Amino acid sequence: MRRIDCRSNIAGLRVFPSKRFSKVERIVLIFYLIARKFILVRPKKIMLLGSGELGKEFVIAVKRLGHYVIAVDSYNDAPAQQVADEREVIDMLNGNALDAIVAKHQPDLIVPEIEAIRTERFYEYEEQGIQVVPSARAANFTMNRRAIRDLASRDLGLRTANYRYAASLEELQRAVAEVGTPCVVKPLMSSSGKGQSTVKSEADIEKAWSYSQSGKRGDSAEVIVESFVNFHTEITLLTVTQKNGTTLFCPPIGHRQERGDYQESWQPCLISEAQLQEAREIADRVTRSLTGAGTWGVEFFLADDGVYFSELSPRPHDTGMVTLAGTQNLSEFELHARAVLGLPIPEITLIQVGASAVILADKAGTNPQYIGVDEALREAGTDIRIFGKPVTRPYRRMGVALAYDQLGSDVDVVKERAIANARKVTVVTE
Ligand SMILES: Nc1ncnc2c1ncn2[C@@H]1O[C@H](COP(=O)(O)OP(=O)(O)OP(=O)(O)O)[C@@H](O)[C@H]1O
Numbered sequence: 001m002r003r004i005d006c007r008s009n010i011a012g013l014r015v016f017p018s019k020r021f022s023k024v025e026r027i028v029l030i031f032y033l034i035a036r037k038f039i040l041v042r043p044k045k046i047m048l049l050g051s052g053e054l055g056k057e058f059v060i061a062v063k064r065l066g067h068y069v070i071a072v073d074s075y076n077d078a079p080a081q082q083v084a085d086e087r088e089v090i091d092m093l094n095g096n097a098l099d100a101i102v103a104k105h106q107p108d109l110i111v112p113e114i115e116a117i118r119t120e121r122f123y124e125y126e127e128q129g130i131q132v133v134p135s136a137r138a139a140n141f142t143m144n145r146r147a148i149r150d151l152a153s154r155d156l157g158l159r160t161a162n163y164r165y166a167a168s169l170e171e172l173q174r175a176v177a178e179v180g181t182p183c184v185v186k187p188l189m190s191s192s193g194k195g196q197s198t199v200k201s202e203a204d205i206e207k208a209w210s211y212s213q214s215g216k217r218g219d220s221a222e223v224i225v226e227s228f229v230n231f232h233t234e235i236t237l238l239t240v241t242q243k244n245g246t247t248l249f250c251p252p253i254g255h256r257q258e259r260g261d262y263q264e265s266w267q268p269c270l271i272s273e274a275q276l277q278e279a280r281e282i283a284d285r286v287t288r289s290l291t292g293a294g295t296w297g298v299e300f301f302l303a304d305d306g307v308y309f310s311e312l313s314p315r316p317h318d319t320g321m322v323t324l325a326g327t328q329n330l331s332e333f334e335l336h337a338r339a340v341l342g343l344p345i346p347e348i349t350l351i352q353v354g355a356s357a358v359i360l361a362d363k364a365g366t367n368p369q370y371i372g373v374d375e376a377l378r379e380a381g382t383d384i385r386i387f388g389k390p391v392t393r394p395y396r397r398m399g400v401a402l403a404y405d406q407l408g409s410d411v412d413v414v415k416e417r418a419i420a421n422a423r424k425v426t427v428v429t430e
Pocket residue numbers: 161184186190191192193194196226227228229230234257260261262299310311
């Protein structure tokens with residue numbers, strides 16, 4: 001009979017025969033098995049910085065994998081906080097406040113969900129051994145349009161809209177003269193179209209300057225002036241960089257913007273194989289330069305004269321909410337969860353065609369309630385997500401209507417269904 005070494009049968013670990021292993025080997029093996037069982041599967045403590053609707057879906061994805069989340073935002077009861085283990089309410093642009101919660105919770109991972117964070121601090125957190133998602137460099141570069149634009153255009157030589165920077169009304173007048181009209185003026189720090197406007201003639205410049213100053217975030221007055229790209233299609237290419245694996249790409253997502261904010265998105269967006277290939281190469285180069293693992297939303301303008309790199313989010317993208325319609329085997333949030341946790345992603349496949357359309361508030365109010373959800377859900381192949389934001393503002397995104405159909409269906413029809421369903425839902429407030 002084979003002799004079994006019972007000392008190796010600790011805590012239910014598989015036994016192994018002592019004859020085959022030397023004493024040293026057995027000790028190493030025991031330590032390895034213990035580590036595998038008790039250390040490697042330990043739930044990770046994840047600090048989510050920004051707790052909006054995208055963060056909420058990310059929290060759900062990591063909670064499904066058994067991890068622990070502290071959701072942070074500048075106001076209480078933000079969407080992701082409602083599904084997280086713990087919450088913190090701080091001003092994330094305040095570096096000391098950020099340091100204090102990082103010291104208090106000692107997270108394994110910091111996952112930024114927004115750009116308005118004192119991201120300079122991230123480099124230090126990385127040195128302390130905390131994993132910043134996707135990396136301190138990526139989060140820091142993308143919070144400011146100047147850093148990412150200079151990297152893309154100057155350092156990587158990618159095709160972008162012609163651009164200049166301006167820090168005063170006089171500089172803006174000069175920049176517009178150099179770039180030409182029409183052009184787009186955006187604060188260097190802003191998102192979702194805030195402070196962004198199009199200058200069609202000289203008469204618009206003063207208005208564009210004051211609008212940029214009212215919509216900017218942080219204390220820099222500087223704006224970027226971009227020549228208007230006459231694109232026929234605008235896409236987000238969700239790109240997944242992995243710790244131990246190659247970079248993966250989701251099928252392209254088409255979208256339509258109004259006031260600089262997305263209204264509908266659909267997947268797949270049919271584009272030429274050559275443009276898809278070019279977009280993938282650009283996304284690969286930019287994400288590689290920024291380093292780190294996670295899902296990125298890389299935005300492109302497709303024009304008759306080629307593919308223009310626009311900007312990118314080092315995190316799931318709002319237009320990527322279409323993946324909540326079950327368009328892929330893994331949603332962009334599940335992909336982000338796996339990528340940041342270093343878990344395998346064997347493949348990304350298109351399962352069905354889908355679309356998303358935003359549900360917006362029309363005025364400021366509190367305790368929002370929703371009329372028409374039952375009506376919207378009556379039709380097969382539709383779904384609704386209500387984010388649970390406690391307060392409304394004009395044009396604030398409060399939910400999203402989703403529609404889907406089997407592969408090969410007309411994506412335009414699916415998109416119209418999502419739009420029609422979003423219109424069925426009305427936000428009422430006190
Ligand atoms: N140079 C340009 N030419 C034509 N359209 C533009 C240009 N720049 C921006 N836009 C339009 O405005 C939208 C928003 O611009 P951009 O993505 O730069 O701003 P944002 O505030 O970062 O938006 P978000 O955070 O929602 O991605 C673009 O998706 C595009 O539709």
